[in-house]
Amino acid sequence: MKTSAKESAPDLTVVGREEMQDVIARALIVHGASEENAAVQAASLVEGQMRGHASHGIRRLAVLVGRMRKGLIEPNARPQLDWLTPSVLRVDGNRGFGPVVAYQAIDAVVARAEETGVAMAAISNSSHIGMLAPYVESIALRGQVALLLTTSEALVHAWGGRGATVGTNPIGIGVPTGGDPLVLDMSTAQVSMGKILDYAATGRPLPSGWAVDALGNPTSDAAAAAQGGALSPFGGPKGYALGIALEALVGTLTATAFGADVVGTLDTDFPATKGDLLICVSLERLGLLGMLPALTAYLDTVRDSAATGGVDIPGDRARRTKEMNDAHGVPVDEEVWALALKYAALKYGHSNKQPLNTRKG
Amino acid sequence: MKTSAKESAPDLTVVGREEMQDVIARALIVHGASEENAAVQAASLVEGQMRGHASHGIRRLAVLVGRMRKGLIEPNARPQLDWLTPSVLRVDGNRGFGPVVAYQAIDAVVARAEETGVAMAAISNSSHIGMLAPYVESIALRGQVALLLTTSEALVHAWGGRGATVGTNPIGIGVPTGGDPLVLDMSTAQVSMGKILDYAATGRPLPSGWAVDALGNPTSDAAAAAQGGALSPFGGPKGYALGIALEALVGTLTATAFGADVVGTLDTDFPATKGDLLICVSLERLGLLGMLPALTAYLDTVRDSAATGGVDIPGDRARRTKEMNDAHGVPVDEEVWALALKYAALKYGHSNKQPLNTRKG
Numbered sequence: 001m002k003t004s005a006k007e008s009a010p011d012l013t014v015v016g017r018e019e020m021q022d023v024i025a026r027a028l029i030v031h032g033a034s035e036e037n038a039a040v041q042a043a044s045l046v047e048g049q050m051r052g053h054a055s056h057g058i059r060r061l062a063v064l065v066g067r068m069r070k071g072l073i074e075p076n077a078r079p080q081l082d083w084l085t086p087s088v089l090r091v092d093g094n095r096g097f098g099p100v101v102a103y104q105a106i107d108a109v110v111a112r113a114e115e116t117g118v119a120m121a122a123i124s125n126s127s128h129i130g131m132l133a134p135y136v137e138s139i140a141l142r143g144q145v146a147l148l149l150t151t152s153e154a155l156v157h158a159w160g161g162r163g164a165t166v167g168t169n170p171i172g173i174g175v176p177t178g179g180d181p182l183v184l185d186m187s188t189a190q191v192s193m194g195k196i197l198d199y200a201a202t203g204r205p206l207p208s209g210w211a212v213d214a215l216g217n218p219t220s221d222a223a224a225a226a227q228g229g230a231l232s233p234f235g236g237p238k239g240y241a242l243g244i245a246l247e248a249l250v251g252t253l254t255a256t257a258f259g260a261d262v263v264g265t266l267d268t269d270f271p272a273t274k275g276d277l278l279i280c281v282s283l284e285r286l287g288l289l290g291m292l293p294a295l296t297a298y299l300d301t302v303r304d305s306a307a308t309g310g311v312d313i314p315g316d317r318a319r320r321t322k323e324m325n326d327a328h329g330v331p332v333d334e335e336v337w338a339l340a341l342k343y344a345a346l347k348y349g350h351s352n353k354q355p356l357n358t359r360k361g
Numbered sequence: 362m363k364t365s366a367k368e369s370a371p372d373l374t375v376v377g378r379e380e381m382q383d384v385i386a387r388a389l390i391v392h393g394a395s396e397e398n399a400a401v402q403a404a405s406l407v408e409g410q411m412r413g414h415a416s417h418g419i420r421r422l423a424v425l426v427g428r429m430r431k432g433l434i435e436p437n438a439r440p441q442l443d444w445l446t447p448s449v450l451r452v453d454g455n456r457g458f459g460p461v462v463a464y465q466a467i468d469a470v471v472a473r474a475e476e477t478g479v480a481m482a483a484i485s486n487s488s489h490i491g492m493l494a495p496y497v498e499s500i501a502l503r504g505q506v507a508l509l510l511t512t513s514e515a516l517v518h519a520w521g522g523r524g525a526t527v528g529t530n531p532i533g534i535g536v537p538t539g540g541d542p543l544v545l546d547m548s549t550a551q552v553s554m555g556k557i558l559d560y561a562a563t564g565r566p567l568p569s570g571w572a573v574d575a576l577g578n579p580t581s582d583a584a585a586a587a588q589g590g591a592l593s594p595f596g597g598p599k600g601y602a603l604g605i606a607l608e609a610l611v612g613t614l615t616a617t618a619f620g621a622d623v624v625g626t627l628d629t630d631f632p633a634t635k636g637d638l639l640i641c642v643s644l645e646r647l648g649l650l651g652m653l654p655a656l657t658a659y660l661d662t663v664r665d666s667a668a669t670g671g672v673d674i675p676g677d678r679a680r681r682t683k684e685m686n687d688a689h690g691v692p693v694d695e696e697v698w699a700l701a702l703k704y705a706a707l708k709y710g711h712s713n714k715q716p717l718n719t720r721k722g
Binding site: 242 | 448451476477481483519527532538543547607612614622663668669
């Protein structure tokens with residue numbers, strides 16, 4: 001399904017979930033991924049797009065393809081899983097797709113936490129894992145509390161500092177409830193670099209608190225922020241403190257890089273040097289399933305505390321967005337979509353797999 | 362040592378660390394605490410005061426004493442420690458002092474994590490644990506990464522909501538380095554209720570973003586914020602999302618209360634219904650001690666990125682404050698100090714212990 005773009009957004013094309021999944025998976029298969037791995041990696045981008053985060057959606061395909069072409073991603077790599085102790089898993093992704101490696105780690109850790117109560121995975125040498133929400137949501141739906149952290153390229157300034165020295169280091173938390181899980185997925189930066197670049201492209205002034213220039217001064221000049229400047233942390237000094245604490249924690253526990261040494265998720269030049277840390281806790285194993293009614297009631301009380309509009313629990317908004325997009329298709333940047341179609345239409349020159357015989361959807 | 366207050370702060374008395382520790386411990390002993398437990402609980406308040414957080418300092422003594430008098434704190438309770446699995450400890454504090462219970466849990470979890478790599482404690486039925494910094498710092502100094510979370514009375518509004526529905530739910534992270542540990546200890550509220558009350562007492566207008574009134578509208582009226590209003594989360598919707606995610610996570614995993622059902626750390630009427638969650642990871646057990654030089658170098662790079670003033674790593678500022686207070690004594694509210702002295706001078710009527718023969722310091 002390809003429909004005309006809305007009048008108010010002439011550069012957008014509305015695409016359905018199935019077509020999106022299919023086109024991205026084909027593009028990955030063309031570049032050498034197995035059908036199975038392509039489906040998992042494609043689903044990560046699709047989920048980003050469906051949940052309203054285009055920055056983690058189809059837009060990421062170009063970098064993925066570029067990295068596959070250079071061998072920086074080995075789409076069919078087999079991650080190496082080593083249990084250092086009965087509850088700590090070390091995962092060497094062997095340059096595999098981030099979501100493929102992450103879901104293998106999740107399956108292992110979730111199964112183990114059903115025995116040990118708590119289990120942890122420290123993942124290195126794995127590509128960008130995309131939005132955290134789908135992972136922690138999937139774990140919560142399996143009855144476990146999930147904490148998922150990942151480091152990322154240094155794009156954020158220290159509080160009182162200049163230059164980008166801290167990653168946007170997002171935090172993902174999933175908690176089962178009697179209804180939909182609580183799903184937190186948020187960057188510790190105030191905004192994404194993608195948004196700054198959008199403002200720079202259109203010459204719009206940045207809102208206060210988004211970024212600093214090369215001297216570390218707050219700026220409304222998006223171009224200055226993008227060139228030698230840095231994103232501001234969310235929430236001022238507290239957001240900075242949280243972001244750098246997560247950088248130290250994740251980098252240390254995954255034995256990966258810190259600060260400017262974190263590369264390989266935005267570029268097509270370097271192996272990925274970031275780390276992903278996952279901790280799962282089984283409610284059933286710890287006899288805590290009886291807590292869910294009280295938690296559900298509490299969250300509903302908070303939803304009912306709206307002053308005028310509405311109050312969301314983390315995950316609510318993305319869930320609504322996804323439902324709307326499931327029903328009506330997703331607006332996708334036309335150029336981004338055209339490139340995906342182009343990748344998907346390429347011959348199987350890069351592939352070590354048989355061509356697909358059928359196209360879904 | 363009691364010296365005259367500074368001219369600019371006529372209601373302050375400068376007190377030395379040893380005298381503060383001694384007076385608070387005596388006050389607790391007078392009300393029935395063993396010398397050992399009194400010393401641990403007193404040290405928690407002293408550390409709050411020494412690190413520049415008077416809200417977690419001597420000011421808390423009155424509530425502690427009030428709770429001891431009513432049997433809401435059992436100062437010599439023996440916490441019940443049950444290993445639910447080899448890596449998950451359940452702790453029933455039996456109404457003991459928060460710091461006494463917490464340090465027993467820490468000792469057990471740190472020792473266990475040296476075997477299992479990761480270990481967790483879920484603490485309930487324990488009194489207020491005070492500042493998180495001293496705990497996570499002590500764990501980091503033992504070579505482990507620490508994550509310490511605690512719920513607290515609902516004082517914060519949901520984003521877009523009215524009324525206090527979420528705790529100030531602080532987050533504590535300790536990470537060993539080659540030098541001083543990284544120590545994060547921050548509330549997910551923008552400011553403390555104590556600060557709002559200070560503004561209300563002096564009639565000063567609140568800065569923007571600190572609080573809302575009873576209708577959920579942002580307010581600069583401290584009295585309106587304190588009466589039916591609520592504290593704002595730090596960092597807007599992201600800080601709210603983080604705070605409520607921690608409330609759900611900690612309440613569920615410790616099988617304790619949520620939202621307005623969390624009581625017993627600010628009042629003298631109810632048993633404590635909040636929970637404390639601790640996760641420790643041993644660097645040595647996981648072969649990660651070799652990461653410390655790179656981490657130390659990274660943090661120094663960030664410190665060196667100052668635009669004009671200085672850049673701190675979490676823990677730096679409190680460390681400087683503590684050093685200054687160690688050298689010169691701590692400014693303490695005269696009324697708060699007078700009350701502590703009064704408590705300490707009481708006869709041993711409430712005590713089930715022998716009187717102290719000697720007074721330290």
